[in-house]
Amino acid sequence: MxxxxxxxxxxxxxxxxxxxxxxxxxxxxxxxxxxxxxxxxxxxxxxxxxxxxxxxPASTRDLFVMAARAFAHRPYVVYDLKERFTYQEIFDQSLTVAHWLKHQFGVRKGDRVGIAARNYPEFIATYWGIHLLGAVAAPINSFAEGDTLAFCVRDVSCRVVVVDAERLARLQDFIPSLFAYEVDDAFNKGTARPLEAIVVMPRDGAKRVADKDKHWLNKGDERSVYDFEQLQRAHREAALKQGVPKVQISPEDNATILFTSGTTGMPKGVLSTxxxxxxxxxxxxxxxxxxxxxxxxxxxxxxxxxxxxxxxxxxxxxxxxxxxxxxxxxxxxxxxxxxxxxxxxxxxxxxxxxxxxxxxxxxxxxxxxxxxxxxxxxxxxxxxxxxxxxxxxxxxxxxxxxxxxxxxxxxxxxxxxxxxxxxxxxxxxxxxxxxxxxxxxxxxxxxxxxxxxxxxxxxxxxxxxxxxxxxxxxxxxxxxxxxxxxxxxxxxxxxxxxxxxxxxxxxxxxAKDIIVRGGENISCAQVENAVYRHPDVLDCAVVSIPDKRLGERVAAVCVPRDPSKELPSEKSIIEAAKKALPKYAVPEYVWVRKEPLERNPSGKVLKPIVRQAVRQRAQEQGWTPPDPSKGRPSKM
The missing domain is CATH 3.40.50.12780 (ANL, N-terminal domain)
Incomplete structure (x- = not known):
């Protein structure tokens, strides 16, 4: 209709x-x-x-409350054609999230709460729950590797971060440092507080994780890792009885921090009211x-x-x-x-x-x-x-x-x-x-x-x-x-x-040195730094190759340390880069050449010339990108 x-x-x-x-x-x-x-x-x-x-509306909280009340009985979220939620059901879940954020972890207006997960119903409930408190929602790029995820959590001084099982696995090696780091938050002039908890959604890819498979439940409380479902069950009754938290939120109060890759490598948090x-x-x-x-x-x-x-x-x-x-x-x-x-x-x-x-x-x-x-x-x-x-x-x-x-x-x-x-x-x-x-x-x-x-x-x-x-x-x-x-x-x-x-x-x-592949901004500098992990690469320039499907693909031009010896293989360079990059940023086309990169008198690589040469070479070779039907589906 x-x-x-x-x-x-x-x-x-x-x-x-x-x-x-x-x-x-x-x-x-x-x-x-x-x-x-x-x-x-x-x-x-x-x-x-x-x-x-x-x-x-005066605030994101007000918008959500108005919508939830006006459309309470309507279908709201459909996930993977299997799970369905009305506006009222997501509203109740969000109230519960707000309750445990506030009463168990001390989140208050202005605190940052991170979300690192695929597109799950819990993501939506968490996002609105953060806003019901007047806290600042900080969604983090779920494609990122563990070091980048940890950087984002520390960078904006998240009080709590809500993740799915995949993101928890990537963060595993960084969890001790997340709770041990000293907050140096000049932006808030010393008012920031360290991470209090990591809360894990019971999701792993397309699967819902059963209680018996929730390995994070066996970690104890010493690292403050909690289960999303357990918190929801424990706080639901009190949350629904209490209702919407009483907090004054004005149009100029902080609302979100979204991350952008920029051109310097690590993401930058973009703060909005x-x-x-x-x-x-x-x-x-x-x-x-x-x-x-x-x-x-x-x-x-x-x-x-x-x-x-x-x-x-x-x-x-x-x-x-x-x-x-x-x-x-x-x-x-x-x-x-x-x-x-x-x-x-x-x-x-x-x-x-x-x-x-x-x-x-x-x-x-x-x-x-x-x-x-x-x-x-x-x-x-x-x-x-x-x-x-x-x-x-x-x-x-x-x-x-x-x-x-x-x-x-x-x-x-x-x-x-x-x-x-x-x-x-x-x-x-x-x-x-x-x-x-x-x-x-x-x-x-x-x-x-x-x-x-x-x-x-x-x-x-x-x-x-x-x-x-x-x-x-x-x-x-x-x-x-x-x-x-x-x-x-x-x-x-x-x-x-x-x-x-x-x-x-x-x-x-x-003007920025980035590649846009399938909607993802990729910092050329970050990819170049990853390629330099290969011990035999002396110089490198990362540029784009046009692609009808994804818009652009990532290409790397490499110069070896010793051109007189056997050149490093394309495969070895890709494998080296994989260790430091999310999958979508790994070079798909690699050109190892003995000639130095084109540079201007000040030493800056002339990317337009390098880009044109790469595209011409790829075209002459008849290069085609990998067949997407042979790979895994992309995450949402």
Whole structure:
């Protein structure tokens, strides 16, 4: 019913000619008009006059409580087609999480609580439970290895970290140090407290761990490792009796810390307030509001129970796309969210057919695989993707397979809490290489990165963003904060872009030295450092190779210490790198050559030249990436 309602309101999905659409200026004014959902106001926030959304909830806690009460009986979370929870059931679980966080581990407003896990129901209950206390949710990249996970926990001084069994195994060697470290938290001027507990979800991959197999129960309490289910059972009655914790939370209080890889290797925590984090609601909703308005139509309002939309989330909850565009937006609308323990075409296809999914949110390559799969996707009204470049053929392929669906994409960063530009429907079909228009509350500027002068329309420069969703800072990184977050509210994205005369944004390249593989940001410096673990590698440069499926693949060019001896093998270099990298960051193409790397007079590697040479060599060799069907499904 949700797809039918969407189609009735939007009209035929077949693209309308550009000259038949409502002018862009008129559309943008209508979206932010007085009395509209996305109405704005200018007010003093953190010492600066800013444009902000007028109709946001005061806090993430308030949003969740309102949704849980309004939609209590509705289906909310469906996990792996096996487990189902209503809004009321997840709300009760979240209340219980909040109770043991507060009463057993002393978590209070402003304390950081980490989550490192796949997309599980417990992840969602924990995330909302943290916010019920006014604590700060800190989802950590679950793809990371143990040293990086431990670094993140220590870096933001987590009071408690909630993990699944896989993450516990990776952290095993670091657990003693996590509880023994001395907190040096200049950011909070000495107010931080050390880690109190690690709480383990009873999940290991797609399996639920039985009590007899919970090896962490036999560790004793000396290392403060606890079982999630035991805590839930012990605290449930008291939590439901007590209700929502009584704590005052304002829009400028801290809400989340999401991690970004950046270019220096170890992740940086991006701290956002309640207002900044919740602005993602309207930022994420802009592109479809814009798309409807371009046709002179009104987007769907709140749905009745029979029209509840079913969304399939195919990106990790630890990412801004997953937590903001996925979980938060779905919850606010009272819709159903489907999550999977791992991504595979078969798992997604079966979910779409069984649950009559109407909206999917994923990465471009995932959508392309689903569109070209054997599964019935006729229930889908909306395909939405972000996090990585996608093939320009995607709109045409979708139209050929499912002519009643609308496709959209967005561009954003962790530092701006999601969407900085979005595009969907007719504009997406006509401009498949654009990432769209900025939401009405967002200002974009393209600046020459050398002289910091704004460039004319159509010319390439660094993209700067000013948005109500722009984060507060990098946690405990004053220098990095000063370089990226400017005093007047602009954020330097590090991406090279151009904006055309109509305001559509095109991402051309990245100024930051990163590779985006299947939506995951990979630091080239981190991969290079891992390759240097090989004793016979003298010099190394890591660059990208274009890929239709994942957007980019990781390639390493290596120079041996002694070119007169036998060259190190590609396999040995990959094996050395594996020891220090998550699987998605390990080089897939390795070129060992005797010639030195191209460098400028100051000694800096000329990455564009190296990148071009690698791509040409790979093409001449007919190199193809590993067959995904022979590997394990990717984690969600």
């Amino acid at each position: 949700a797809a039918q309602r969407f189609r009735e309101l939007f009209g035929p999905a077949e693209a309308v000619p550009l000259d038949k659409l409502v002018p862009i200026d008129k559309v943008r004014k209508a979206i932010a008009a007085p009395g509209s959902v996305q109405e704005m106001e200018t007010k003093l926030v953190n010492g600066k006059m800013q444009r902000v959304y007028k109709n946001l 309640q207002r900044q984090s919740l602005s993602s609601l309207f930022l994420a909703g802009f592109s479809f509001a814009f798309t409807f308005a371009r046709r002179g139509k009104t987007p769907p309002g709140p749905a009745e129970d029979k029209d509840q939309s079913s969304q399939l989330l195919m990106v990790p909850l630890m990412h801004t796309t997953g937590i903001h565009s996925g979980l938060t937006s779905t919850t606010a609308a009272g819709n159903r969210i489907n999550i999977l323990s791992a991504y595979s075409v078969d798992a997604v296809g079966k979910c779409i057919e069984s649950e009559r999914v109407s909206t999917i949110l994923g990465i471009g390559f995932m959508l392309r695989e689903i569109i070209n799969s054997k599964y019935d996707v006729s229930s889908l009204a909306v395909f939405s993707h972000g996090g990585s470049s996608s093939a320009k053929e995607l709109p045409a392929e979708m139209a050929a397979r499912n002519s009643d669906s609308v496709m959209g994409s967005g561009y954003g960063l962790t530092e701006v809490n999601g969407v900085a530009a979005g595009i969907a429907g007719d504009d997406y079909f006509h401009r498949p290489t654009s990432c769209g228009q900025p939401p009405v509350a967002v200002d974009l500027m393209v600046v020459d990165p050398d002289n910091f002068v704004e460039v004319p329309r159509g010319e390439v420069g660094e993209l700067w963003i000013k948005s109500p969703g722009t984060a507060k800072c990098y946690w405990n990184r004053p220098q990095a904060t000063a370089e990226a977050f400017l005093p007047d509210g602009w954020f330097r994205s590090g991406d090279l872009a151009k904006i055309d005369e109509e305001g559509f944004v095109y991402i051309v390249d990245r």
